[in-house]
Amino acid sequence: MEDLYPESKGYLHGVEVVTDSGTYKPVFYEPVRLVQDIEAEFGLGSPEIAIPDLKVVPTVTPDAIHEAVAHLASSGFEGLRPV
Secondary structure: OOOOOOHHHOEEOOOOEEEOOEEEOOEEEOHHHHHHHHHHHHHOOOOOOOOOOEEEOOOOOHHHHHHHHHHHHHOOOOOOOOO
16 A cells, blocks of 8 residues: 555545445545645635545554544444445
8 A cells, every 4th residue: 555655645545445334435635635635626616625435634654544444443434425
């Protein structure tokens, strides 16, 4: 994962978490990158922004993502919808 999604990108998509209750596809963002993307979209004239299954993490690293997924699992994937 480190080579495919370097921390400098500040986001990670394409993660699939498969459980007995369904498959979840969270999208992980660092706070700074999320603000940058929101400002860019508004700067282009978008009236709103929606990022389904968004989860904000302090940093996008393998350890942080594994920790976030473990936390999501312990909460029953609260805030995520199965695909």
